[in-house]
Amino acid sequence: MGHIIIHQDRIKDAEAIKAFCPFNALDYVNEYLEINAACKMCKLCVKKGPDGVFEWCEDETEGVDKAKWQGVAVYVDHLEGAIHPVTLELIGKARELAAKIGHEVHAVFMGSGIRHAAEELLHCGVDHVHVYDDPALKHFRIEPYTAVFEDFITRIQPSIVLVGGTTVGRSLAPRTAARFRTGLTADCTFLDVQESTDLDQIRPAFGGNIMAHIFTPHHRPQFATVRYKIFSAPERSETATGTLTERTVPADRLKSGIEVLEVRVKEVTAGLEDAEVIIVAGRGVKKASDLAMIHALAARLNAKVAGTRPVIEAGWVDARKQIGLSGRTVKPRLIITCGVSGAIQFVAGMNNADCIIAINTDPKATIFNVAHYGIVGDLYEVLPALVACLAPAAEVLEPAFA
Numbered sequence: 001m002g003h004i005i006i007h008q009d010r011i012k013d014a015e016a017i018k019a020f021c022p023f024n025a026l027d028y029v030n031e032y033l034e035i036n037a038a039c040k041m042c043k044l045c046v047k048k049g050p051d052g053v054f055e056w057c058e059d060e061t062e063g064v065d066k067a068k069w070q071g072v073a074v075y076v077d078h079l080e081g082a083i084h085p086v087t088l089e090l091i092g093k094a095r096e097l098a099a100k101i102g103h104e105v106h107a108v109f110m111g112s113g114i115r116h117a118a119e120e121l122l123h124c125g126v127d128h129v130h131v132y133d134d135p136a137l138k139h140f141r142i143e144p145y146t147a148v149f150e151d152f153i154t155r156i157q158p159s160i161v162l163v164g165g166t167t168v169g170r171s172l173a174p175r176t177a178a179r180f181r182t183g184l185t186a187d188c189t190f191l192d193v194q195e196s197t198d199l200d201q202i203r204p205a206f207g208g209n210i211m212a213h214i215f216t217p218h219h220r221p222q223f224a225t226v227r228y229k230i231f232s233a234p235e236r237s238e239t240a241t242g243t244l245t246e247r248t249v250p251a252d253r254l255k256s257g258i259e260v261l262e263v264r265v266k267e268v269t270a271g272l273e274d275a276e277v278i279i280v281a282g283r284g285v286k287k288a289s290d291l292a293m294i295h296a297l298a299a300r301l302n303a304k305v306a307g308t309r310p311v312i313e314a315g316w317v318d319a320r321k322q323i324g325l326s327g328r329t330v331k332p333r334l335i336i337t338c339g340v341s342g343a344i345q346f347v348a349g350m351n352n353a354d355c356i357i358a359i360n361t362d363p364k365a366t367i368f369n370v371a372h373y374g375i376v377g378d379l380y381e382v383l384p385a386l387v388a389c390l391a392p393a394a395e396v397l398e399p400a401f402a
């Protein structure tokens with residue numbers, strides 16, 4: 001990291017200089033130009049500001065011996081031993097990253113009565129599975145889980161730690177990262193690694209208007225969380241490979257101020273994330289009743305219906321069916337977008353779909369940049385024609401609108 005120094009004596013036009021910051025982060029306090037909390041560290045003032053007024057100063061870092069941090073680790077997210085599929089997706093990505101830098105893949109699995117479930121990971125290409133099996137870890141409680149995670153990282157010293165962007169992961173990863181005074185990038189949509197073992201953590205920033213490449217060059221490990229359905233899970237191999245090591249931490253480190261009195265299991269309903277086929281309604285749909293066309297196509301294809309943000313905000317589609325940066329991330333086999341422009345905030349939630357078909361009247365719509373097949377046309381003509389071509393499906397998941 002670093003900071004910006006302002007050379008007050010070099011300021012020529014006191015008022016005009018404030019305009020160099022697009023975020024209004026420059027203010028006069030007691031006649032001194034200062035940087036306020038609105039600063040985004042974009043360094044535009046350093047690059048484009050008047051000569052010599054703004055200077056970027058790198059903070060001194062102790063530096064880290066990167067050679068001592070070896071391996072790509074994945075936190076195994078689970079509920080009573082049932083492994084969350086995001087874990088397998090992360091293992092797939094971990095294998096890819098590890099192969100690039102010649103490291104090994106580790107999985108850390110903490111819980112109670114999980115030994116058998118842990119063995120399954122040896123069929124997924126993990127080199128080393130580390131199991132912390134203790135009754136105190138039966139339910140997720142932040143203090144003991146963090147203590148175990150910390151123990152694992154201290155022993156293994158992995159260079160990279162990947163955690164699923166689940167409710168548990170979003171709580172556990174930042175707390176553990178803080179213990180090591182290292183960085184964490186939440187909700188990465190792409191990950192790559194450099195020869196130096198620096199992780200290239202890529203995610204939308206500034207409201208999705210740019211894709212930021214975030215690095216943690218001076219600290220280890222490098223923490224990243226990734227949502228479900230961003231990466232692909234590896235094929236399960238029939239043969240088990242790798243090692244499984246049972247580990248323990250002292251009992252006093254498993255103490256918690258939280259006592260779990262009862263667990264009430266919520267009824268699980270298949271979410272949008274699990275749909276194999278999705279039809280998306282965009283603002284090209286003029287009114288709520290016109291969604292009947294979308295539902296008719298969905299019924300033909302056993303598909304779920306989803307919406308872009310404007311359609312959700314209009315209240316035409318359930319809010320849990322919004323796809324995108326502030327909605328769900330999906331990876332269906334087929335997605336058909338109807339009257340969707342392809343804003344980056346929407347595309348970030350669906351561009352990993354196996355097959356994307358876009359229907360839009362505007363041949364220049366950016367959705368066509370990610371679509372495998374594009375239909376330039378009016379959805380009011382295309383959808384009825386498609387529905388007419390398709391035989392009714394045996395099983396209808398969503399009722400068509402009356």
Ligand SMILES: Cc1cc2nc3c(=O)[nH]c(=O)nc-3n(C[C@H](O)[C@H](O)[C@H](O)COP(=O)(O)OP(=O)(O)OC[C@H]3O[C@@H](n4cnc5c(N)ncnc54)[C@H](O)[C@@H]3O)c2cc1C
Pocket residue numbers: 207208281282283284285307308309310311322323324325326327328338339340341342343344345346349359360361362365377378379380
């Ligand atoms: C921080 C932030 C987060 C956001 N998160 C999300 C998110 O999670 N999900 C999301 O969707 N958006 C999100 N947005 C909003 C996003 O930027 C876009 O505004 C939104 O995705 C646009 O939705 P749309 O494509 O339906 O509408 P528009 O952009 O208005 O596009 C409508 C499209 O329909 C086409 N069209 C019009 N009539 C027809 C017709 N008869 N037949 C065929 N095509 C037709 C037009 O050519 C146009 O391309 C977010 C924005 C911000 C700032």
